[in-house]
Amino acid sequence: MQVIFHRLAEAIYFSTAARDDGVTVMVPGYDRTSPVPHDLAHFVAEHEFGLDRGFWGSVAAGAMFTNMKVVEGRRRPHADERSKRILKANGMWVGASEALAGAVHDAVEEGHTPEHALAALRRMHGVVSTEPLPIKVADVERAIGALRAAAARWAEVPVGEGMALQWRLPVHDPGAGRRRSKARKSGRRLPRGAR
Template identity: 60%
Template sequence: MGGMDVTFQRLGGNRYFANAARADGVTVQVPGYDRTSAIPHDLAHFVAEREFGVTRGFWGSVAAGALFTNMVVVSGRQKPHAAERSKQIIKAHADDLGISEALAGVVHDAVEEDLAVDVVLERLRGYWGIISAAPLPVVAADVEPAVNALRRAAERWAAVPVDEGLTLTWPLPVEKVPVPCAGKARTGRSRRGR
């Protein structure tokens, strides 16, 4: 399983940040930028990715060891080659990161704007057409539970006092992305055998 706890910390106004305590003992901080929304965008990402089973989206990437440019390590010690691993994870997850952004954005809008499921699906089809030529892998039966889950999370978030947090556990499996080791022969042959 994911083994990562994410705490969304409320600041004054609609400001927040999130701390993700990964299974490897490292805690990273994700700054919050969306000061106009009542629901943190990163919370919408968490819920949408969880509900749609996106293991290679933003939070799945963080759980796997990705460190995006706006993030900082706040505690723990990263493993050797953490920067290379992070780059490989982000590269390997690139398509799913785009998909998760579309899913999170649409689900976030659905709750913030109280949209009907058919409107949510239409918006999602519009985003999906930009991301992929494949058919949309989501139907109305998938959208409604995700929107309802974000509504419940939004209610929990609204009850969090300033300077306190809402902690959620990442429930999805973490994908291990292999990182090429520096200094090893790439051909598979020993250097002695040459």
């Protein structure tokens, strides 16, 4: 999936995502004061931590969040049901991606150390789990470095232009295997594109 961050003004942007299903969606940007777009921080953090079921991973799989709209292409039959299934299955991961993106974003914008960002992530993680957080300071350091590099690229984007990034994590569509299994048992063939 290709995601383009479009600059409308100094701190105003929106994103478009050209998904593998032939649909391009638009995601409005809401953070008007931050030099680094929050959705860019999401993209980088999710990619660096391998979180394929966060916000951008859900978009790649076919989810439609309420603020999004289709700007090109045609959604497949049952796309709304698929979106609901993905959003329900990925809800916890979307929440986790918010925490990851927030910690990395704050580190870049406010100059926090990787250790400070990791401590914040551990506190948030402790609210939902007693398991140790499977992230090391080196992981946070790498994500902060990647966001700093993306932020430097973004700073060079003129108003009216955009910055393209490629989503390379695998698409996770919960329920896709279940539909295939049911079709095999019943002898039905799946429609094209559902395999």
